Amino acid sequence: MTEASSPILCVRNLSFSFERDKPILKDLTFSIPKGSFTLVTGPNGSGKSLLLRCLKGLLQPNCGQIHLLSEDLTQKAKQRMQAIGLVFQDAETQIVGQTVEKDIRFGMENIGLSMQEQETRLQEVLTLLDLHKQKNQRPRTLSGGEKRRLAIAGVLVMDPKLLVLDEPFANLDYRSVVSVLSTLLRLQQEGHTIILVSHEVDKTLAHADHVLLLDDGVLVQSGTAAEVYPYLQAHGIYLPSSAGIKDLSWLKR
Numbered sequence: 724m725t726e727a728s729s730p731i732l733c734v735r736n737l738s739f740s741f742e743r744d745k746p747i748l749k750d751l752t753f754s755i756p757k758g759s760f761t762l763v764t765g766p767n768g769s770g771k772s773l774l775l776r777c778l779k780g781l782l783q784p785n786c787g788q789i790h791l792l793s794e795d796l797t798q799k800a801k802q803r804m805q806a807i808g809l810v811f812q813d814a815e816t817q818i819v820g821q822t823v824e825k826d827i828r829f830g831m832e833n834i835g836l837s838m839q840e841q842e843t844r845l846q847e848v849l850t851l852l853d854l855h856k857q858k859n860q861r862p863r864t865l866s867g868g869e870k871r872r873l874a875i876a877g878v879l880v881m882d883p884k885l886l887v888l889d890e891p892f893a894n895l896d897y898r899s900v901v902s903v904l905s906t907l908l909r910l911q912q913e914g915h916t917i918i919l920v921s922h923e924v925d926k927t928l929a930h931a932d933h934v935l936l937l938d939d940g941v942l943v944q945s946g947t948a949a950e951v952y953p954y955l956q957a958h959g960i961y962l963p964s965s966a967g968i969k970d971l972s973w974l975k976r
């Protein structure tokens with residue numbers, strides 16, 4: 724993955740406000756390289772979740788353009804909704820089925836996929852997310868990490884062009900963080916483009932090939948991990964002392 728890779732998503736001059744003259748997202752311009760593992764970071768309240776909601780089509784920006792694979796989808800929120808798979812910060816709210824399998828099938832049944840296509844996709848995501856053993860289990864009996872993986876499975880099975888996750892490590896213990904992070908890296912290797920929103924850069928920065936740093940609704944830096952790293956601490960992002968970029972991963976501890 725290099726910075727030169729063609730973009731899957733291009734955002735130009737995006738602004739968003741709930742109230743007139745009180746912009747929250749301010750003139751954001753950036754692109755996301757296809758196949759990248761992009762980390763969107765910034766302190767609490769910097770606008771990360773709102774940005775995801777604007778991209779997904781849950782909120783409409785006041786101005787700006789959103790192009791996905793060179794197609795202008797700015798005014799096509801429904802198409803953005805289908806193309807962008809979003810795993811919410813509170814991923815458990817996305818789990819609706821009585822069993823793991825039923826939950827994964829839910830979205831596919833809603834869009835009327837044939838049983839054969841459902842079966843193919845189901846088997847694929849059970850393997851990718853390592854959930855075969857839990858197939859018949861009730862979701863509420865899953866561990867935190869398994870629930871997070873199930874929420875990802877439910878989104879992935881809809882075949883999104885872009886997989887976006889809002890704080891997927893929140894409230895997870897070390898082993899579950901490792902499990903979810905390894906899963907995301909495996910998905911990237913399979914060819915998926917991943918946008919991860921997290922202020923816990925100590926867990927992931929080593930794996931990010933593209934980073935966006937937001938503060939107070941402004942994109943203050945974007946580029947490779949090495950380019951953005953020197954600006955993190957000044958914008959309230961915790962970094963362990965004397966850690967280099969390669970140390971900033973929970974997979975290597």
Ligand SMILES: Nc1ncnc2c1ncn2[C@@H]1O[C@H](COP(=O)(O)OP(=O)(O)OP(=O)(O)O)[C@@H](O)[C@H]1O
Pocket residue numbers: 741747765766767768769770771772773774922
């Ligand atoms: N529904 C709303 N009405 C008014 N202001 C809102 C609303 N939702 C969010 N905000 C404000 O928008 C700003 C950005 O919020 P957002 O949730 O996007 O931040 P964030 O970077 O995701 O924060 P965190 O890391 O805490 O999740 C915050 O100041 C927040 O108070």
